[in-house]
Amino acid sequence: MKYFAWCISLLVGFMSLGQEMLWFRIVSFIWGGAPHAFALVLFFFLLGIAFGASRGKTICTRCSNLLWAGGNILIFAGIIDILIPFIFQYTCQITTDDILITSLCCLLIFIVAALKAILFPIVHHLGTRIANDKVGSSVSKVYFFNIIGSTLGSLLIGGIFLDYISVSSMFILIGIVCILLGGLMIIKKSLVSVIAIVILSSYCFYLVDKHTDYIFKNMLPTHLHINSYIENRYGVIHVVNDNRDGRKNIVLGNNMYDGVLNINPEIDINGLNRLYLLAAIHPNPKKALVIGVSGGAWTRALSSFPTLETIDAVEINKGYLDIIKQYPIVSPILKNHKINIHIDDGRRWLKRNSDKKYDLIIMNTTYHWRSGVTNLLSQEMMKIVQNSLNPNGIFAFNSTRSPDTLKTAQSIFKYAYWEGRLGFIYASDSPIILDEDMGKNRLDKLVLDGKPMFTEKSKQKGAYNRTLNTKLLSLEEVEKLYNLERETEIITDKNMITEYKYGLHKNKYDNKI
Incomplete structure (x- = not known):
């Protein structure tokens, strides 16, 4: 017994x-x-x-x-x-x-x-x-x-x-x-x-059917039409169309906005001007690192930078690769000889490859209040990133409008600025200068599949302006903009302030800001 x-x-x-x-x-x-x-x-x-x-x-x-x-x-x-x-x-x-x-x-x-x-x-x-x-x-x-x-x-x-x-x-x-x-x-x-x-x-x-989807199938709002669905131990990925405003191929990772499968500057519904701005402000990037591939749109657009010789892209959820395979607009990144995709945690990968140096490190971070995001936004992480940058390298990441992330970046890098509209942050130990004429010249050189990214039609529709009219704000300007009733704080692995102290649950289906 x-x-x-x-x-x-x-x-x-x-x-x-x-x-x-x-x-x-x-x-x-x-x-x-x-x-x-x-x-x-x-x-x-x-x-x-x-x-x-x-x-x-x-x-x-x-x-x-x-x-x-x-x-x-x-x-x-x-x-x-x-x-x-x-x-x-x-x-x-x-x-x-x-x-x-x-x-x-x-x-x-x-x-x-x-x-x-x-x-x-x-x-x-x-x-x-x-x-x-x-x-x-x-x-x-x-x-x-x-x-x-x-x-x-x-x-x-x-x-x-x-x-x-x-x-x-x-x-x-x-x-x-x-x-x-x-x-x-x-x-x-x-x-x-x-x-x-x-x-x-x-x-x-x-x-038993090992892939039945009874639980997550109907949890999304009825105005979202599901195109693709992937479920694994890292979570659930949906690619949906929004029947309210006509937006298509919106990527949701674990029920949160994670991007749009779009690389067209003319209809920039996923804020790719923030990526193209890097082409305007960095004179000659040769090596780039993308932390968080998601649906692959940013990595695909980055491959248009003519001087880039190598792009390392790190993604923790291998399910995104299955999504990328299904959509021709992004699937070429899987066959591009310049792009090396690594399935790993971004921070862990950086520590394991500390000998590698980059001119650009791009991290379109998820919302600052989500569980585990401190691993990407903390002072400790930014020190790791700083060690992986070349002398003129630029670290660009998404603050999702948390001013504390800018304060944290300024505690590590000599120069750190806030992109005025969506709160993307550009940090470097070298001055970041946006010259309009030089920027136009560099943007004209962006080519993908033998075609210029910025066509005359896209220029007429304001694609240039969205990129070159970007305002790079200091911490003091951001604090005035938000009229904060508190002092901004430095995010560390120990205090996790964006997750617990100042966390804020925003609309799950809005664009990631």
Whole structure:
């Protein structure tokens, strides 16, 4: 019996903590990667565990057949798990309100955590030896296997399985395992039968569609038409059209605006003038680094710079490469001999390649309030970037209108300026000079696929003006512009102020500013 109890303890811990990773993915998607998403999931998950363990204790004192009771609870938990994707699908057809959907998440997190936690006292009763004063040792072994299962659940499901199985399918597979395990508790209780259940569950892996999209399919507003969809362990990528204003090929990464598949200066709906400005202010860039490829539009446009010999592009989510392959406007970057794409974390890649030096480092950063963005905006990161720049090199990144990012850049670089309209920041240890005549001459030399980027038609429609009339503001001018009621602060890895102190949840479907 003790081996059977250990196996049940391990598998229940595996499924329970694995589901916590799934819930975090869902809540984080709803709130666009806001830092409080994990805290919300953890609160209701632990609340459910506490309540479930309490109910399990009651069952242990009142029920004589714990195998029968535990089996029925697992079967019921499995049914709930299987229904979760369909509950979301139905709910999102009725409403896309974040508050209502989050409330539903909190309720379901509590229920599924509580149901599985009921098994924890039960397996301790089944696996504990009272004779010969072995109670402490027996309890510790059951708990040990539960910890092993919990660790493996979060590691394997969150770190590996979600690269091959969608969140919706993972809920269904966990539900199937719960039902099989519950049936095993009721019918037979041997180690051999546990192994048989594991084999049977593995077989179910091939029967369930591993890429069903019940949960995220209808979470987007109805005015967004989905063109492409990629889901992996890093998150969910959508390429959508906006039926309200006619914008096409908008890239959403984990439910947040992440760019537009456009490189045309004439219809500059994704602010590419901020990139073209680098051609106007840097005389002769030869090596460039792009941190964050996303849909590839900025990297594709950057390849038009005639003097560039090498472009290193770092992207953490390999799913974007699958998106890029589908759209001819950006897919050439995958075959361009000048462009080297690396699947890695940008900061980690810079530290591992500290010997490489660049004339341009471009980072079209995500919103400053999102979880983990401190790794890109902190003073420590900017020191790493500074070390990777040539003497006349320029670091250009998106502040998403956080004045603290400019203060941080100024603490590292001798010169740092704020692009007046959208808050892009240009920093360097050499003076940054924008000369209109020289800038026009350099922009005229931008060529892509044998054609000039700035045609006469695009010039007439203001493409030149959007780039060359850019106002580069100092920190003092930005503080006056925003009329801040506080002092700007330096972002560090320790204070994480943009995420927690001054974080602000903006409209998820507006252009990234």
